[in-house]
Amino acid sequence: MSMTGASMFWLDALHDCKLDQSLLLPFDRYRLANEHRTGRGTSISFDFGQDLSYDFLIHASSNNISLQHLALATYYVFLFKLTNGQTDLCISINTHGRYRDKLRSIIGMFVNAIPLRCQLDPHLSFDKITKRVQDDMINYVKYSYFPLQRILNQHPNISNPVFLDTSFEFISSMRRDEENEIMIGDSRFSLLPYSIKISEDEIMSKFDFILNFYYDLNLNKLSCTINASVDLFYAETICTIAQRLQTMLHHQFTSFDNQIYKPIYESSLTLSNEQYLLHSMNNTQTSFSSSSPLTCIHHEFVYQVMKHPQKLGVELDEQCLTYCELLHYVQVLSLALLNEYHVTSGEIVCQCVERSLEMVIGIMAIEMTGAVYCPLSPRDPQHRLHALLEQTQSRLVLFHWLSKKKFNDTIISFDISSILTYTNVIGDTDVDRLSNVILTADDIAYIIFTSGSTGIPKSVQVRHSNFTRFMCSLVYSDVLNEKDTILQIARCSFDVHVQDIMGSFITGSSLIILHPRGIMDFDYLANVFEEKTITCITTVPTIIHNFFTFLQQSNRLNAVLYLRSVSSGGEPCSLKLINLMTNTVTHTCRLWNMYGPAETTTACTFYPLTSTIETEKIPIGIPLSNYQYLILDQFSQSLFPNQQGELVVGGVGIFVGYLGRDDLSAKALLEIDDRIFYRLGDLVTLDDNGLLHYQGRKDHQIKLRGQRIELGEIERCLLNITSISTCVVMKWNDDYLVAYVQSSHVNEEQLRQHCQSHLAPHMIPSFFIILDKLPLNQNGKVDRKQLPSPQFSLSALLTSDKSDTPLNQFEERIHTIWCQVLHSNENHISTTTNFFSIGGHSLLFIQLYHRYQSVFKFDAHSLSIGLFLQQPTVRQHAQVLQTLPFNDTEIIQINQDPNDPRYIDKMIALNQKLQNIVSQILDEFHILIEQLWNDISTNNGNIISCLLEEHAKNLIKKWMNNIKMFNILNFNGTSKYCSETIHSINDIFFSVFVFVIMTT
Secondary structure, three states, X not given: OOHHHHHHHHHHHOOOOOOOOOOOOOOOOOOOOOOOOXXXXXXXXXXXXXXXXXXXXXXXXXXXXXXXXXXHHHHHHHHHHHOOOOOEEEEEEEEOOOOOHHHOOOOOOOOEEEEEEEEOOOOOEHHHHHHHHHHHHHHHHHOOOOOHHHHHHOOOOOOOOHHHHEEEEEEEEOOOOOOOEEEEOOEEEEOOOXXXXXXXXXXXXXXXXXXXXXXXXXXXXXXXXXXEEOOOOOHHHHHHHHHHHHHHHHHHHOOOOOHHHOEHHHOOOOOHHHHHHHHHHOOOOOOOOOOOXXXXXXXXXXXXXXXXXXXXXXXXXXXXXXXXXXXXXXXXHHHHHHHOOOOOOOOEEEEEOOOOHHHHXXXXXXXXXXXXXXXXXXXXXXXXXXXXXXXXXXXXXXXXXXXXXXXXXXXXXXXXXXXXHOOOOOOHHHHHHHHOOOOOOOOEEEEEEEOOOOOOOEEEEEEHHHHHHHHHHHHHOOOOOOOOEEEEOOOOOOOHHHHHHHHHHHHOOEEEEOOOOHHHOHHHHHHHHHHOOOOEEEEOHHHHHHHHHHHHHOOOHHHHOOOOEEEEOOOOOOHHHHHHHHOOOOOOOEEEEEEOOHHHOOOOEEEEEOOOOOOOOOOOEEEOOOEEEEEEOOOOOEOOOOOOEEEEEEEOOOOOEEOOOHHHHHHHEEEEOOEEEEEEEEEEEEOOOOOEEEEEEOOOEEEEOOEEEEHHHHHHHHHOOOOOOEEEEEEEOOOEEEEEEEOOOOOHHHHHHHHHHHOOHHHOOOEEEEEOOOOEOOOOOEOHHHOOOHHHHHHHHOOOOXXXXXXXXXXXXXXXXXXXXXXXXXXXXXXXXXXXXXXXXHHHHHHHHHHHHHHHOOOOOOOOHHHHHHOOOXXXXXXXXXXXXXXXXXXXXXXXXXXXXXXXXXXXXXXHHHHHHHHHHHHHHHHHHHHHHHHHHHHOOOOOOHHHHHHHHHHHHHHHHHHHHHHHHHXXXXXXXXXXHHHHHHHHHHHHHHHHHHHO
């Protein structure tokens, strides 16, 4: 007996073994670090029965395997499945400790606990696993004389050897029930039961989880007992675990499909009632009775036009089109695309247009020509737009005047701003031309870009049939219907905009769209809700939370009086949000938690939200009609309820694949029972009620304010900078992206500018933390847990240079508001620092804007949010706010007291304010005139667009608000500049006004 040899054996056997990490058993609760074991346990036993016992014994004898080794192998495979694929399993086992012959006859306790490690290969069959376990067990027992304490001393870093809490025991006995006592000499000893009861429902338990195998040699039968600590498990859970073990034993030894010769990952622990639950939850087949056959999107649109031609189709502020009028303009643009640009079926046509009627017409026209619609965001940098164009190989881009400068002359483009001015009548020949477009429901309707983990955006291809059937599922679930007035909120970079726009027209709903940046002006948004009687919206929880909070704070709940359906998606829904929604809308309004990526055609599951929900874990619900799902492990095997796995979805909305990326499509799509399923990469669980719960991601993909972002795409963008050797991007605090960069030759401003010119706005990190070296783990990979907190960067971003403090009380006021919004009250924010470079984002900017409105009492007509976005510093905001129209009190105070010693100073300040206003109005008038001239040049003198007309009206209103102040100052003779400027502006104003009147 060599202690040196035993020491070497145990060092090698337990190399890299996580002795201080518990197995991933389905615990109901966890023991805190300062909590001690209570010793209370629960126990459940079951007999194998005659058939199972016979098969188990026959398998052992025919394969020359001891029952103990077979039972232990069964336990390991069971733990592998119960822990959801944990392959490195270390448990404890008690050995008799009588390693010398002379010890066998001595009365005493020689038991020694030893670790028993098994490293499973999931692809091996059960019979091969059994042989390996037998060989390992023989070696472990051979060196079991080595004391446990000395084994543990070999691992000084292990302070809590939790492997001892999970154990195994095999007992064979010939004892009959009446043989409960034995005599040793003159002493009588009573045999203790295997489980000592301490109450009717509980036993003593020194282990967290132990499986006892019993073999009755007299009856030749087997049984099992599971004892578990009630500190960690409910009795019901242990009962279910025992049922799972029974199920696996029957599948393993009594089935007729040779289960023991199949890979162990195919073993199943799913109970029969759970299989029924899974089957019933996927029984979603629904046949939609429709007077219109489900064909293509534009066919459904034309059908709705025939049903109600005079119904409101789309409306933006003062502009509106009926279904019939909308069809007319769609046909006009379609003919232009077919005849002038020779667009063919299946060709990708990109559109880069801000929210407008032209945007809607462009989308439907692309569909009518048989082409594939591809949206490009006007807010993306030019470099990114050109990269996306190259990826789609599109030869044509539709744009309007706001996005014209995004594309150079080498790209074929078509300005659709003039489409509303077309007055020619469409003849029969034109209709025939459109009717001859050959297209089927299986053709691609649109592609939408999503973030790509390889650094290149992925383009999701969706068929006409995918979209039309998905919309039928939404209508069937009453998420929307043909009586709804739908507000289009999502940007065109978000797939929901397709649901809002095309979905409205194929279901017969009325669509309301907002002007550009309208979603950032809650006062305007509330007016739209109230005036247009909005009944249905789909947006992200963050927008719902901010807007509904605004409605409550401003006492404008009447704005959502007509809401019938509110769908929240893109982000996890919280109990706080549910309470806010139920307290804002009427009791008849239905609230939905929608879930699903673009690859499933916008959504695939839904869950109704009510005020009775009390848990923070809001389900993503059940599949929409004609959708199915599976929850799979890493080996594509189904899991039982409450076990976490990857969600895969099948059904009518599953996309075709990624454009030009067959490799990614092959990884994302899999065929199961002749049906195509999509791997979402999301981890979910199924509860006992059949509801899905989102748990996280398999990879580093995130959702930020509803936008799906592959962090690898941002990292690849940063790595294109030659001085950066390594970088990691992470989501922090649910609101921010943080980029950690390893470099010594780059600064934050360079990083930000690079990202702004190559990435979509929502993908630009809020913080850049530059390090000399990123921390690595033992495997040489970046150790994300050791990266410094972004708070470290925030203090660096906030300047300590007191020379850059606010210049006056007005700037101090703005500075205070910034500190409140950014939650940085203890830090100094430079008056020249960009809002978005110190953790600000669009939703925080909305809060800042509405804080301004509340403090300085102005509306969006006086100062739009766009002005503040263009000048995002404290000092610039102060200058913008100083251009607000003077109120009567301010003017009267100055003119009533000319003897005030500060009168001159006040007049100078007032005059400076006037100059700022004049300068701003002049700039806006010049922009308006330039656009009017462009409109005349491109549209042959036809009417200007609604946006320009609205702009002119706003300028006229602003001029009228300030004319009183101009006249007062000029009357007092304090500003020659004012007098001259007034005359020049009056001339411009009169010319513009006359032009607007004549052209409209």
